[in-house]
Amino acid sequence: MRADPLAYLTAELDALKAQGLYRHLRVLEGEQRATTTFDHRQVVNLSSNNYLGLTTHPRLRAAAISAIEEFGVGSGSVRTIAGTMAVHMELEQRLADFKKTEAAVVFQSGFTANAGTVSSILSKEDVVISDELNHASIIDGCRLSRATIKVFPHKDVDAARAVLKGLPGSQRKLLITDGVFSMDGDLGPLPELCALAEEFGCIMMVDDAHASGVFGANGRGTVDHFGMHGRVDVQVGTLSKAIGALGGYVAGSRALIDFLYHRARPFLFSTSHPPAVAATCIAALDVLLTEPEIIDRLWENTRFFKEGLHALGFDTGASDSPITPVIVGDGALAMRLSDRLFAEGVFAQGIAFPTVARDKARVRTIVTATHTRDELQFALDTFRTVGLELGIIH
Numbered sequence: 001m002r003a004d005p006l007a008y009l010t011a012e013l014d015a016l017k018a019q020g021l022y023r024h025l026r027v028l029e030g031e032q033r034a035t036t037t038f039d040h041r042q043v044v045n046l047s048s049n050n051y052l053g054l055t056t057h058p059r060l061r062a063a064a065i066s067a068i069e070e071f072g073v074g075s076g077s078v079r080t081i082a083g084t085m086a087v088h089m090e091l092e093q094r095l096a097d098f099k100k101t102e103a104a105v106v107f108q109s110g111f112t113a114n115a116g117t118v119s120s121i122l123s124k125e126d127v128v129i130s131d132e133l134n135h136a137s138i139i140d141g142c143r144l145s146r147a148t149i150k151v152f153p154h155k156d157v158d159a160a161r162a163v164l165k166g167l168p169g170s171q172r173k174l175l176i177t178d179g180v181f182s183m184d185g186d187l188g189p190l191p192e193l194c195a196l197a198e199e200f201g202c203i204m205m206v207d208d209a210h211a212s213g214v215f216g217a218n219g220r221g222t223v224d225h226f227g228m229h230g231r232v233d234v235q236v237g238t239l240s241k242a243i244g245a246l247g248g249y250v251a252g253s254r255a256l257i258d259f260l261y262h263r264a265r266p267f268l269f270s271t272s273h274p275p276a277v278a279a280t281c282i283a284a285l286d287v288l289l290t291e292p293e294i295i296d297r298l299w300e301n302t303r304f305f306k307e308g309l310h311a312l313g314f315d316t317g318a319s320d321s322p323i324t325p326v327i328v329g330d331g332a333l334a335m336r337l338s339d340r341l342f343a344e345g346v347f348a349q350g351i352a353f354p355t356v357a358r359d360k361a362r363v364r365t366i367v368t369a370t371h372t373r374d375e376l377q378f379a380l381d382t383f384r385t386v387g388l389e390l391g392i393i394h
């Protein structure tokens with residue numbers, strides 16, 4: 001028998017096990033709810049990006065079911081051949097209206113929206129100036145573009161300026177930031193970066209995955225939150241988090257969107273969304289516009305839970321959003337905290353290197369609009385018990 005050429009993978013997995021970083025996938029049984037069952041255990045779920053509870057909203061369910069009955073389950077093709085349905089075009093128009101831009105294009109995911117956009121609008125003569133904590137899909141898009149990548153320290157606008165000063169004025173430049181950073185929950189310095197982009201003639205791009213449905217009027221995102229309409233050339237959003245379904249989109253000028261229709265590789269070479277997904281996203285936009293009180297509830301819960309964790313003495317970093325990290329430093333300790341919380345009925349994912357820096361391992365909590373005060377108080381009580389037990393708080 002030949003030797004297994006993939007044996008090195010087993011060796012790497014064994015190393016993860018030895019470091020306490022090997023993870024089993026938690027399996028959700030039943031519905032996405034604030035309290036639900038994972039791995040046969042009932043837990044308060046603090047790990048989902050379903051910020052507004054839209055995954056189980058009656059209007060979204062009804063839209064999905066009716067689209068399946070009317071159109072079937074698949075689209076049968078990529079968008080550029082036979083996979084563009086009226087419902088895809090309607091969703092793009094609705095997103096452009098929502099974001100107050102000329103046009104929008106929908107991708108299969110936020111990941112492909114970022115990777116497909118950055119890689120197609122830049123080429124190897126260009127340069128991208130990127131926050132060190134930007135999402136992996138931005139990093140992959142930058143690499144695929146073969147542009148020169150200049151990374152600046154997290155939110156350090158002066159450092160970004162210094163990079164820009166050293167570049168030839170004639171070179172094409174893309175300045176890019178997350179709207180909300182997914183591991184720390186802090187906002188990117190969008191107004192300062194927009195000013196910088198204008199000063200140095202950069203294309204300005206923001207990835208609003210965690211801000212979609214969360215920040216700005218009716219959940220329009222950080223561009224709306226900061227009053228930056230018209231100053232961000234490329235706005236990426238996700239339909240997979242607060243919007244409750246699946247997908248990503250780019251909102252911007254008509255020319256940008258037409259260019260992406262012709263050049264963005266995930267758009268050209270990967271099948272479009274099932275019609276039920278597009279119809280569900282349209283229903284979600286209707287909910288954001290007609291039931292914005294759901295977003296208010298998300299923020300009330302956010303304030304309550306953040307203050308509670310802080311009062312217990314945890315290091316909760318510098319979050320501005322419903323994402324609150326509980327930073328413990330060591331990776332194995334973060335996993336231990338997460339496991340003990342789970343055993344006591346609270347699901348908050350442990351996150352370690354390489355997702356975050358080696359000395360910044362954490363348990364990440366995300367509250368939603370659908371958590372009740374009792375559920376959040378139970379979660380705080382459990383954090384207290386387990387935090388004391390593990391010596392993280394005193």
Ligand SMILES: *Cc1c(COP(=O)(O)O)cnc(C)c1O
Nearest residue numbers: 109110111135182209238240247
């Ligand atoms: C989740 C996320 C994405 C990817 O979005 P999906 O729709 O899940 O593919 C992109 N950027 C950021 C900042 C994210 O947090």
